[in-house]
Amino acid sequence: MKDTRAAEAVIEAKGLDLVFQTGDGPVQALKDVNLAIGQGEFVSFIGPSGCGKTTLLRVIAALETPSAGRMTVNGMTPDEARRARAYGYVFQAAGLYPWRTIGGNVRLPLEIMGYPKSEQAERVKRVLELVDLAGFEKKFPWQLSGGMQQRASIARALAFDADILLMDEPFGALDEIVRDRLNEELLALWERTGKTIAFVTHSIPEAVYLSTRIVVMSPRPGRITDVIESPLPKERPLEIRDTPEFIEIAHRVREGLRAGHGYD
Amino acid sequence: MTSVTEIAAPGAGAGRTGLRAWRWVRLRVLPILAVVLGIVVVWYTACVPMNVKETLTFAERAGAEVEPASPAERRDMGRVALVLANPGQLGGSFALDRPRLPAPHQVVAELWETTVETRPTSKRSLVYHGWVTLSATLLGFGIGTALGVLLAVGIVHDRAMDMSVLPWAIASQTIPILAIAPMIIVVLNSIGLQGLIPKALISAYLSFFPVVVSMVAGLRSPAASQMDLMHTYSATGGQVFRKLRLPASVPYLFAALKVGIAASLIGAIVGELPTGASEGLGARLLAGSYYGQTVQIWSALFAAAILAAAMVGLIGLIERLTLRRMGFGR
Structure with a gap:
């Protein structure tokens, strides 16, 4: 099973170590991380703060360099993959530029990557429709709610057709009602676009609801303690969260998190 | 999907306009006016002791009785004491040619004269x-x-x-x-x-x-x-x-x-x-x-x-x- 996935792996980590040198001495942020994410998978990383889930995502994005081990993205080094525009990154804060309209923010990566003007306009229109923000192109970020801003930042990550979407707690700052709706929309978007999504969260229901696979991590040193395959069907209405299967997986994730904490 | 909350344009209706204008006067204009008024009062008040010696010299030349009569004695006296000794002779405090401290209206008059009433090409302008x-x-x-x-x-x-x-x-x-x-x-x-x-x-x-x-x-x-x-x-x-x-x-x-x-x-x-x-x-x-x-x-x-x-x-x-x-x- 593991081997077949490795053959078609889009993101693959082998024996990954990352040590941060801090004022208080070295901190082992990641220790011996092995993972393969296949094409079209939706993989969530869950764990308490300090478990290295965000660091792992940043290694994939070439925002951090591992101390040891190997990471490949689309068969390339993360740095090459970044230059090949392999992924779009969504941060916890929407981070829209206040001096650009919503359309202008989505256009930002296209301008930097040198897309022709006409294509920029067409792409902006298309991805804004994809995240249900058609008609908000000329609004400024402060005129939109937090949830809408985060959707605009997802549109920005989708604008240049990267096959991989890296999301770092994108809904962490939103209230539960908005978060539910955006989770639903994200699933629909994943369904429509067939992208490979790596998603960092600290919410168990969110991880279980969204993912095809859940990677449970634990801190000091940051490592993977469990990888849970989700048996849930691809079609997932919000009500699925009341089914026994859903509760069963959530329970396993919770157990995994608790086991990780046992070392403390 | 999520509906956007439009920010309503503030201030609607004619009845409110007057109220808002008053609010603006009360919050923005009145405090500034109060401070300016305070400064002007302090300024005029300060003019009296600051200019008292020159004022009394002029009053004396004009034939008024000044206390003390000798300029040398006056030179050695405190300004406040001089003001208190000559309450009736201070009318000239705000109109001296070369005061120690000119009164506000003298400054305003000079400003007016040298900006509006003088040609901008003049060296006095x-x-x-x-x-x-x-x-x-x-x-x-x-x-x-x-x-x-x-x-x-x-x-x-x-x-x-x-x-x-x-x-x-x-x-x-x-x-x-x-x-x-x-x-x-x-x-x-x-x-x-x-x-x-x-x-x-x-x-x-x-x-x-x-x-x-x-x-x-x-x-x-x-x-x-x-x-x-x-x-x-x-x-x-x-x-x-x-x-x-x-x-x-x-x-x-x-x-x-x-x-x-x-x-x-x-x-x-x-x-x-x-x-x-x-x-x-x-x-x-x-x-x-x-x-x-x-x-x-x-x-x-x-x-x-x-x-x-x-x-x-x-x-x-x-x-x-x-x-x-x-x-x-x-």
């Missing part, structure tokens, strides 16, 4: 002198701002400049401008530069500093995640600068420009002092102090203050329009 100072101020402000922005860009992008420039910039501001201004004038004069350029350079010397400090902060203001985002796009340094650092620094720039323009004016005025003072507001100040023309000094001071306020106000207006256009809402 404050408009003429004001323009001389203003032109040096604006040129110096332009040079200082350009220099400040360039230095800030260098500091943010070059480690060596980051380590070396700012300490020198700070050191430059610890030297009293009054000490260095004559040297600049003399040195530049020896290479044939005089008039506008030396004054503008002193002006620039004062105004580049707030721009450097503020622009360094502004260019570094983007959050780490915003820089990371640019990195994920493999943006070049130039792109990060144009699309992120520069627009993010605009609010900082305007804050610095307001400080910088006021500093520029001071620089230009100080630059006029050591030149022998033939033209400009600084010249008016100096000439006034040579000849004991306090009314002239005060009116030049007020002209400078009004000029500074107008320029800061203008930059504030441009700031509001620009930031609104750029979408820095709320």
Whole structure:
């Protein structure tokens, strides 16, 4: 099973170590991380703060360099993959530029990557429709709610057709009602676009609801303690969260998190 | 899906307009008026003891009985005591030709006379002198701002400049401008530069500093995640600068420009002092102090203050329009 996935792996980590040198001495942020994410998978990383889930995502994005081990993205080094525009990154804060309209923010990566003007306009229109923000192109970020801003930042990550979407707690700052709706929309978007999504969260229901696979991590040193395959069907209405299967997986994730904490 | 909450335009309906106008008067106009009134009262009150000796001399010459009668005795007495001893002879306090402290209306009259009633080309016109100072101020402000922005860009992008420039910039501001201004004038004069350029350079010397400090902060203001985002796009340094650092620094720039323009004016005025003072507001100040023309000094001071306020106000207006256009809402 593991081997077949490795053959078609889009993101693959082998024996990954990352040590941060801090004022208080070295901190082992990641220790011996092995993972393969296949094409079209939706993989969530869950764990308490300090478990290295965000660091792992940043290694994939070439925002951090591992101390040891190997990471490949689309068969390339993360740095090459970044230059090949392999992924779009969504941060916890929407981070829209206040001096650009919503359309202008989505256009930002296209301008930097040198897309022709006409294509920029067409792409902006298309991805804004994809995240249900058609008609908000000329609004400024402060005129939109937090949830809408985060959707605009997802549109920005989708604008240049990267096959991989890296999301770092994108809904962490939103209230539960908005978060539910955006989770639903994200699933629909994943369904429509067939992208490979790596998603960092600290919410168990969110991880279980969204993912095809859940990677449970634990801190000091940051490592993977469990990888849970989700048996849930691809079609997932919000009500699925009341089914026994859903509760069963959530329970396993919770157990995994608790086991990780046992070392403390 | 999610419906957007439209921000309702504030103030609707004619009945509210009057109420809002009153609110504006109450919150904005009245406090300012109260402070101005307070200053005027203190000023007029201070005129009486400040000018009492001259006032009594004039009253005596006009034939009035003054207590004590001998000028020598009066010279040695305290001003407040003199005021208390001669309550009936103080009518002239606010109308002296060369008072120690001119009354507000004397200053206003002088301002009116030297701006409105005098041809702007005349050497007695404050408009003429004001323009001389203003032109040096604006040129110096332009040079200082350009220099400040360039230095800030260098500091943010070059480690060596980051380590070396700012300490020198700070050191430059610890030297009293009054000490260095004559040297600049003399040195530049020896290479044939005089008039506008030396004054503008002193002006620039004062105004580049707030721009450097503020622009360094502004260019570094983007959050780490915003820089990371640019990195994920493999943006070049130039792109990060144009699309992120520069627009993010605009609010900082305007804050610095307001400080910088006021500093520029001071620089230009100080630059006029050591030149022998033939033209400009600084010249008016100096000439006034040579000849004991306090009314002239005060009116030049007020002209400078009004000029500074107008320029800061203008930059504030441009700031509001620009930031609104750029979408820095709320």
